[in-house]
Each structure stands twice: as structure tokens, then as C-alpha cells.
Amino acid sequence: MADIMKGKSFKFGDDISTDHIAPGRLFHLRTNLPELAKHVLEDADPEFAKKVQKGDFVVAGNNFGLGSSREHAPTIIKMAGVSAVLAKSFARIFYRNAINVGLPVLICDTDQIDEGDQLEVDLAGGLIKDVTKGIELTFSPLPDAMITILNDGGLVAHIEKNKGFKFD
Amino acid sequence: MAQKPQTLAEKIISGRAGKDVYAGDITLVDVDVTAVQDGTGPLAVQQLEKMNLVQAANPDRTVLFIDHAAPSPQKDLSNAHVILRTFSKKTGAHLSEAGEGVCHQRLVETYVNPGDVLIGADSHTCTSGALGAFSTGMGSTDVAVGIALGKTWFRVPETFLVNVTGEFPKGVYAKDLILHLIGMIGADGATYKALEFRGETIEKMTMSQRFTLANMAVEAGAKAGLFETDATTKAYLEERGRGDKFKEIKVDEGATYERVIDIDVSKLEPTISKPHTVDNTATVGEVAGTKIDQVFIGTCTNGRIDDLEIAAKVLEGKVRHPDTRLIIVPASKEIYLEAVQKGYIEIFIKAGAIIMAPGCGPCVGVHEGALADGEACLATQNRNFQGRMGNTEGFIYLGSPATAAATAIAGVIADPREVI
């Protein structure tokens, strides 16, 4: 993973569901992820996919990613170039899926971050800098098993590399 | 017997981890049953191809469901279905074809037994927890790995004990109870936790009612919704030729709970979730009179025979409101057939209902029953997120089959207690 990730913040509220991120009505695009990625988060912010640039961050409130188990949701967020999702809390399945597809998900107090703030995230150091505001935030560390998978580049890479699970 | 008393989650996971584990532990476990559906399965297959692992560790208990867009409304989805059919042929994994039913219903009918670990690439995989199995939803890649290797990893969840007492008043059902609970603790109130349902009311419940509760555990963020097994579980398995698979699953006296929630159902009223979150609950009285354009009875939450029976009793000899469409979808072929034999389908057709193929139906907005801008639907499903039924400009209310049937006749949200 890149040492320090830099980008600006796109702010969302609480309870952003997988239906907001990858709407059910676009079910037919699930086997065409690049096309689906053009609609990422469309039902929360129709302009998001056009505005987001490589390296930017999705910043949200509580329970980000609730709803269905569709892994397409974190996958297309990553494909859109988002370097990490910061939220006050995540829904369980989304959280695990994100790690599996190699998208860092960080639990922190996002109230202090506004739309458009310039952020710098040091994954290994556990630190988020809001450059616009001149403040620093910390985030809760990931469980060891997840760090192993993230460092290997996601679950597929982890299994390929180790010919099975390698932690315990 | 473990050294320390165990919750159901700890007990079942320990049984498949081969060692005693407790809340907070991370462990590898053997997986008994794996499942994917037509929305998540193609990606799982692609991931297996990437890993060069096109195989099923346990093909007889690996199930690929064509239920979310079944029959297919368009070619991209038809092609996705072919991916599952081909994978089934290559690996020997079971295929549940279009028309056979919703994955979670088919899983409890045919595949899952007490003490099993089930992982499914669908969030409502928690439904099978009612059979005393540890079953939970995961993403395509996690389940793909489970299919190929027969293993996954879990963080053993902490448990909330939901202790249910009292008798259901007339017109109040398991669905009202679970909506009430989610309204009480919030859509993220049990994130990462297991819910354990116990108490005298639970002991008296049918399997179908227990499935309704387990199904919606994830709507409070929970990883699983678990039940002890008993004579009711045993009878259910026996009816399906799996009596020999019954296993006693009981919690240990003195197990550790993070939180205990007591609910007396005798005080409950018919409950509704208002748009656009499941925890946005109200009593039916608070929303009665709201105009409803479409009523949908079905899904893995409330599309079973007892649900259809309740609806049939309300709808018998009546006709839907002329401005309110009524869609009914039995959750599985087995249920559909029973509903035909019992005459419910005839009642529904005469009441002006549209009956559609067993499967997910309009629930996820993929292929049938999409809402028009500004329209409202009252559905027996488990989720009312914005955009869920194919239109972000639509409004979804959740309720019990009785409330749904009463509403179909009235054309506005109606109190089922007035018609049963």
C-alpha cells in the first residue's frame, strides 16, 4: 500500500446503503464492473462518479455500507479511484468485503471533516491529517487477520500467495 | 463441555473450529454449506477462476441460486445465469433454478442442519440461524474461498440476548416483533454482534416465525440471529426427511452476554417501518390512512405458507382497492404448491392479485414490480432502503402479511386488527 494517501474529501451522511452505492436497478451491470463504477454512489450523490479523482476519500457518518452483501459496492468505490473510506462506523459485511478487495476502511470521528477538505492518511501510522483544517485524527487499528489480507493485496492475492489462509 | 459457559455463537463456532473459542477470538472454521445467488455468484465464480480454484470442496452442500432476477428480464442477467449453470456442471455444485425459490427459504427447506456453519453471498443468510446453525452473509470473494477450500475465518461475535415473553395479541406477529426490536436498538444497534432469541414466546413459535426473526437480524447490523434447537426444530427436519440431522443445540447456563433485551410481546401493536430505513418504525395507527399504490406479499422474510394463509384469510371474498396493485410471490416452489392445494392462490387471483414465480420478486427492484416516481409500496420484505424497489423516487413501508393484506383492500395503510 502507498505510504501516505492524499486526496480530498467527499462527505456523506449516516446509513449510506449498498443500494446507494451500487443500486439494485443496475443489477444487470454487475458482470460489467467498469460500467457499474460509472454509477458509484449515484443514489447518494448523482454527480459523485464525475467529480471524484484518483486518491480522493469517501467520508461518511455511521453505519456506512449497510444492506446487501454485494461486494460490487466496495469494488466500484475502489475502481473509481477512492483511496480509502472514512466513517464513524461501518456495516459488518461491507467492512469485511472492503478489506477483501483491498479498499482500506477506517473508523474515525468524521464530524470534524468537511466536504472538499484536503486529507492525508498514513495507514501504517494510524493517522489522518486534515490539511485544510490543520487537525489530526486517529483511527482504530484493524484486526491482525485483516491487516494480513490487506497487505497481501486482498483475499484473492492472499489465498494465491499462501495457497490457503495464512493466519491464526 | 467447554471450560467456560458458551453462548450459541461461541458453541456452534467452536464445534467447527475444533477448539473452544469465545467472543473476540479470530479463528478458522470448517464450512458445511456455502451459497451464492445470481447477483453475487458470477463474481464469486470469477474470483475462483482468478485463483485457479474452480472447484467445490463439498459440492453437495454448495448451492447456486437463480432467484433475484428469475426468470431473467434481460440478456446481461441471462448471461450471468449461464455462468452459474456452467460452474454447477463443472464442479457438481447444486443449482437451484429460476422458479425454485428464494435462496434462504430453499436453504432451510433442503440444506441446513443444526450445528452447521453456513456462509452465503447474501446478507439475509442469517435466516438459517433459526435452525441452530451459525449462518452469516459475506461477500462474493469470502464465499468463493469457502466454496473452494471448505474453510473461512470468523471473529467470534459478542452476543445480545433477546428475551421474549408474553403472548402475541390478535393481529400482531413475529414480523411486528422484529420491526419493533430494530426500531428500538437501531439499524446499527447490533453491528458485529450475534442476536440470540430465547424466552417462553420463542419456545412456542413455529419454525416459520423463527425464520422471520432470524432473517431480519442483519437489519440491526447483526452477524447472526440464533436460536436453540427443540422439538419444533426436530419436527421441521423430520417433515423434510432430515430427522437424523437433528442435534441438540443449547446455551450453557452462565454464558456471557454483552446486553440483554427484554420484550413483552403482549404489549406490541402492528408495526410499520417507514421510508427509508428499517429502524424508522411506527405503530400502524400512526401511519394508517397513508395512500399505497402497491402491496407486495412474499420474500425470504414473509413468503411462507403461514404468511400466505394469513393473507388468504383476510382477502377471501374481497377485492383489492382499484388503485392498489397487489403482488404475491410464494418464497419457494414447495410453498407455491401447498398454497395451490389449500386454495389460497385462487383466493388471491379472485382478489385481484398478480402471482409471480417463486423467488425474490419485486424485493430488490431488478425485474418486476418497480415503483413509479412518488409511488408508495407496503411490502412484507425486510428492507425499505431508498431505491430498493427500482426507483429512488419510490417509498417503501414494511409490515406483516396481515397488515399488507388489509392495506391491499383499503388502498391505504390499514390496521389488520379491524379485518381479522
Ligand code: SF4
Ligand atoms: S427476497 Fe429480498 S431480501 Fe430475500 S434474498 Fe431475495 S432480494 Fe434478498
